[in-house]
Amino acid sequence: MTDQPTVTVDGHAIPLLGFGTWNLTPEDARRMVREALRIGYRHIDTAWIYENEAAVGQGLQDAIDEGVATRDEIWLTTKIWVAHFERDDLLRQAEESAAALGTTPDLLLLHWPKPQPAWEETLGALNEAKARGLTRTIGLSNFPSSEWRRAQSLSEARLVTNQVEYHPYLKLSRLLETAKALGSSITAWSPLAQGKVAQDSTLIEIGRAHGKTAAQVTLRWLIQQGVIAIPRTTKESRAAESFDVFDFALSDEEMDRIHALARPDGRLGDWIDPAFQWDQEW
Template sequence: MTDQPAITVDGHAIPLLGFGTWMLEPDDARRMVAEALRIGYRHIDTAWIYHNEAAVGDGIRDAVEAGHVAREDIWLTTKIWVDHFHRDALLKQAEESRASLGFTPDLLLLHWPKPTPTFEETLGALNEAKEQGLTRTIGLSNFPSAEFRKAQALSRARLVTNQVEYHPYLKLAKLLATARDLGSSITAWSPLAQGKIAGDATLNEIGRAHGKTPGQVTLRWLIQQNVIAIPRTAKESRAAENFDIFDFELTAEQMDRIHALARPDGRLGDWIDPAFKWDEEWA
């Protein structure tokens, strides 16, 4: 794809730094996706429930037509919403998402775990979507370790990532280990803790040592763990700042100091179905 850092999962190179589009209105999504690709991002993340898939596709076309990037150099992810987990509904949404984007996605995720329908039905349908050419690869989002393992056991194809909340205030050691055990990866949403990292004394101190911002330090911390990060912004200047993380490296001591910022109440987006529980990291 490009010479920027990537993680290879099941033979697919996934750029470690992506651009997220959660909560971006269509006009902003189109503008920012085109700009992100011009800057150099090669990984774009969206979802059916974001209501901006068509705009994301338009932004990709804008960048391709401007000569900034070729479609084959972009990793494009979207997600199946939980209301569409029955077989027929999942396949229908996969077709609709491909039509809205105007491109076949490289990765199709299940957006959250859901107790019904059964994992067997939903994972079977997700594999069918891949086999029908509605996506190149498949994966998960917001699955705790136990459900991650169950899903992979039921899936004919490799689940190439599990996209979850991850940032310096959230401990994720067990899920990271699970991903490694399964030959998969972790993608971090809200990697900048919804902006809360900006005033962090530790991140600011480390940033000053490298001439970088707390956000750049945080994104570097993630990709040095081989975690995919998908920051989102509606500002062109911030997108450029977030991309400027490939010219420095954190020391092992700095990595440890950032890991030490995690706390039991660090989760910001706890929308998991009550049938499931997050990994117990603080027991």
Template sequence: MTDQPAITVDGHAIPLLGFGTWMLEPDDARRMVAEALRIGYRHIDTAWIYRNEAAVGDGVRDAIEAGHVAREDIWLTTKIWVEHFDRDGLLRQAAESRASLGFTPDLLLLHWPRKEPAFAETIGALNEAKDQGLTGAIGLSNFPSAEFREAQALSKAKLVTNQVEYHPYLKLSKLTAAAKELGSSITAWSPLAQGKIADDPTLIGIGEAHGKSAGQVTLRWLIQQNVIAIPRTTKVSRAEESFDIFDFQLSPEEMDRIHALARPDGRMGDWLDKSFRWDEEWA
């Protein structure tokens, strides 16, 4: 798919650096997706609930028509919203998302775990969507490790990633271990901690040693763990900066210093249903 660093899961090569579109208004989503693909990104992430799938598809089409990229070189992800987790609702939304994008997504995720309907129905429907050609691969988003394992046990197809919040202020060792055990991967949303990493003295210091910004150091730290990162921005200059991370390497000592920034209150986007609990990392 691309000569950029990728993680191969179940035969799918997923670029480790992608471009996210959460909270991007349609005009910005179209513009920035096209710009991201021009810059060199080959992985685009959206979701039904973002209300910008059609604009994301337009941006992909703009980049293709401009000659910046071919469709087969793009990894395109979208997500099923929790209100559509019943079988019929999931298949309807999968078809709607494909129509809105104007392309068959390469990956379809369940956006958050939900108690009802039962996992068996939802995972079964997700597999049906794959079998019907509504997506190339399937996966999860925001599933703690116990639910991650349960979902994979119920799934005929490999769940190729679990997209969750991950950045230097959040410890994720149990979930990354579960992904490795299951032959899956982790995708990091809010990889730059909603901009909070920009003023971090540790990250700034490491960046100075490499001639890089704190954000570039953070993204490099993620992809060196084989974690997929999907930063998002409305600024072309920031997207260019985030893409410029393939010409340096963090040392093991630098990686450890960044891991040491994690703290118990590091989570920033906790919308998990109260029926579930995040992995306890600080016991």
């Protein structure tokens, strides 16, 4: 697919570094997706709820038309919004998302776990979307370990990733173990802690030793764990900065120093349904 680092799940090579598009206006999404692909990114993340799938698809097509990449070199993820978890709604959205993107996504995620409808119905419909060719693979987002295991037990196809918040201020050891046990992967959302890592003195200091920024150190720390990272920016220079992480490596000691930045209140987006609980890490 591409010569940049990937994680292979169920025979699918997923680029470890992707480009996120949450909060990007359609105008910015089209511009930045095209730019990201020009820089070298081969993985793009969007969602129905971001209201920019059509623009993301246009940015993708712009880059393909310019000969930057072919469609099959790019990994494209979108997500089923929680209001669409009943079978007919899920299939309708899967069709709508593919139409808006102008191409079949490589990965379709359930955006957040939800108590109702019955999980048999939602997982069944997600598998049906795959069987109908509305996506190449399926997965989850924001599922704690026990919910992830339950979802996988109800899914015929492998759930190839669980996209969750992860950055240096969060501990994720249990979910990483679950990913391993299930033969799946973790994708880190808000990998830059929504920009906060840039001011972190430890990350700045580690970066100085490598001639890298705090953001680059953070992304390297994630991909060195085999975690997929999907940073987002409206700025071309920062998109280039975030992609420039393949020519250095962090030592075990540096990795540990970054793990030590985790804290119990490090979560930035605690929007999980109260029926569920994040894995207890502390």
